[in-house]
Amino acid sequence: MNNIEQKNQKPIAYYPGCSLNSTAIDFNISVKNLLKILKINFKEIKDWNCCGTTPAHNTSSEMSIALSARNLFLAKNMGCDEIICPCVSCYCKLFEASFILNSNITSRSEFEKKKREEILNLFKNMGFDTESELNFKVYSIVEFLYKNRDLIRQKFSENKIKNNNIVIYEKEKELLTQLKPVCYYGCVLLRAEYSTKFDNAENPVSMEEILKTVDIKSKNFRFKTECCGAILSLTHKEIALKLSKEILDAALEAGANSIIVFCPLCQQNLDLRQTQINKHFKTNYNIPIYYISQILGLALGLSYEDVMINKLFIKPEIKKLKQVNFQYL
Amino acid sequence: MKIEDSYLEKIKEEILTIIEPGIYYCYQCGKCTAGCPISYVYEYQPNEIIRLIQLNKINVIFNSNSIYLCTSCEICSSRCPQNVNIAAIMNYLRIKSWHYKRFKLKRIYNFYKIFLKIIEKFGRSFEPLLIICLNFLNKTFFNDFDSALKILKKRKIKIIPELLKNRKEVSFIIKKYS
Numbered sequence: 001m002n003n004i005e006q007k008n009q010k011p012i013a014y015y016p017g018c019s020l021n022s023t024a025i026d027f028n029i030s031v032k033n034l035l036k037i038l039k040i041n042f043k044e045i046k047d048w049n050c051c052g053t054t055p056a057h058n059t060s061s062e063m064s065i066a067l068s069a070r071n072l073f074l075a076k077n078m079g080c081d082e083i084i085c086p087c088v089s090c091y092c093k094l095f096e097a098s099f100i101l102n103s104n105i106t107s108r109s110e111f112e113k114k115k116r117e118e119i120l121n122l123f124k125n126m127g128f129d130t131e132s133e134l135n136f137k138v139y140s141i142v143e144f145l146y147k148n149r150d151l152i153r154q155k156f157s158e159n160k161i162k163n164n165n166i167v168i169y170e171k172e173k174e175l176l177t178q179l180k181p182v183c184y185y186g187c188v189l190l191r192a193e194y195s196t197k198f199d200n201a202e203n204p205v206s207m208e209e210i211l212k213t214v215d216i217k218s219k220n221f222r223f224k225t226e227c228c229g230a231i232l233s234l235t236h237k238e239i240a241l242k243l244s245k246e247i248l249d250a251a252l253e254a255g256a257n258s259i260i261v262f263c264p265l266c267q268q269n270l271d272l273r274q275t276q277i278n279k280h281f282k283t284n285y286n287i288p289i290y291y292i293s294q295i296l297g298l299a300l301g302l303s304y305e306d307v308m309i310n311k312l313f314i315k316p317e318i319k320k321l322k323q324v325n326f327q328y329l
Numbered sequence: 330m331k332i333e334d335s336y337l338e339k340i341k342e343e344i345l346t347i348i349e350p351g352i353y354y355c356y357q358c359g360k361c362t363a364g365c366p367i368s369y370v371y372e373y374q375p376n377e378i379i380r381l382i383q384l385n386k387i388n389v390i391f392n393s394n395s396i397y398l399c400t401s402c403e404i405c406s407s408r409c410p411q412n413v414n415i416a417a418i419m420n421y422l423r424i425k426s427w428h429y430k431r432f433k434l435k436r437i438y439n440f441y442k443i444f445l446k447i448i449e450k451f452g453r454s455f456e457p458l459l460i461i462c463l464n465f466l467n468k469t470f471f472n473d474f475d476s477a478l479k480i481l482k483k484r485k486i487k488i489i490p491e492l493l494k495n496r497k498e499v500s501f502i503i504k505k506y507s
Binding site: 018019021023024025026050052053054055056058061063066067070109110111122126187188191193201226227229231232235236237239243272275311313 | 407437454480502
């Protein structure tokens with residue numbers, strides 16, 4: 001309990017990013033509702049801008065850092081040092097900016113020091129407070145949940161004790177009992193040059209550990225950190241479709257009936273484009289792709305509507321069960 | 330001809346001084362190529378890119394498709410036994426090719442151009458306009474028509490762009506560095 005009270009004192013800034021505001025609205029809403037039931041005090045950054053993602057990163061590194069730095073300074077104006085960022089692409093850009101800006105980092109190269117001075121100068125001229133100590137901490141949603149596993153476990157066992165009330169709704173219980181997922185991490189989160197490497201880059205287990213706290217067992221998967229083709233799906237679709245198909249293939253091979261992800265772009269490539277994959281390769285996949293926040297939310301007592309399962313393009317096929325698995329009662 | 334050579338030499342010098350001083354540590358084991366998810370469409374493989382830089386043939390790299398198709402998944406850098414930061418080199422070459430107007434793959438070039446223009450105007454990305462402009466410029470008019478319909482049906486997209494209060498700051502940043 002002490003832990004929760006401490007968190008209530010200082011809010012955490014929440015940076016959704018462009019995709020979570022449009023095509024991944026289900027991720028946005030489910031993360032927000034999940035954080036609410038975990039009683040984490042968070043505030044969305046006001047007037048946030050796009051992080052520039054691949055186009056900025058691939059055309060000018062200063063532009064990419066400056067765009068993210070604006071978001072960091074806006075968070076600071078709200079009195080927040082810690083930022084949660086669910087989108088992986090935004091996370092990498094924000095983390096790089098925080099690495100360049102933070103005052104306490106000494107391992108920067110000459111080149112990075114020069115960049116820092118330039119960016120600080122730019123924001124000073126824009127009227128931001130650059131003089132005081134900068135100490136930004138950027139979390140991706142997986143890292144944040146992994147660090148707060150005890151909180152999730154506590155909430156889950158609290159729910160179990162409330163036996164008489166319906167803690168998990170019927171439909172949701174059926175989905176959870178029939179779930180045989182694999183966890184797909186996507187390529188860049190743990191590998192990026194600028195990121196906290198909180199888990200093994202080649203065989204990560206943090207998502208599995210998080211799901212274990214709510215009694216969900218996931219299958220072993222050999223494509224955990226392969227690339228899905230990312231933004232090539234817009235310009236060179238054949239490549240993205242091929243890479244995504246291989247991931248779906250490997251999931252079936254592992255004996256799974258669903259994939260759990262946390263990157264909006266991976267979700268889009270696997271979920272929205274699954275019909276395109278089927279058409280292109282004459283296959284017949286029908287694998288629902290969930291966000292980790294949706295599954296955790298359901299297990300902690302949120303409803304279908306709270307986590308927006310209806311926004312998925314591949315609908316989960318759920319059989320009516322006579323008896324629901326005891327652990328979710 | 331001479332002018333061209335001079336900027337290519339400068340790029341190599343910059344790679345050696347600021348991006349990856351250890352470029353000559355590469356012993357061509359090919360682990361980067363083995364891991365790369367899109368090496369099958371590359372004209373030059375990641376390990377060959379490193380060799381080409383060593384041989385001062387950056388011109389050849391600019392004219393091939395490899396650096397533009399790279400998705401920056403960073404498998405190459407994280408698996409390199411000699412700690413050569415290949416992804417950073419590829420990214421730097423991409424930035425330079427953009428800067429010197431040598432960006433070869435037109436479809437990706439158009440995508441970056443439109444995306445940055447949209448952020449400059451609105452402060453945030455706005456997918457409907459992005460897809461329409463991209464399909465128009467790339468002359469792939471019915472590309473992703475099915476996906477667009479599906480997204481509209483699920484109401485997962487905003488039809489009116491959100492405008493930032495201080496979008497001047499964002500457009501200032503983009504104009505300054507592009």
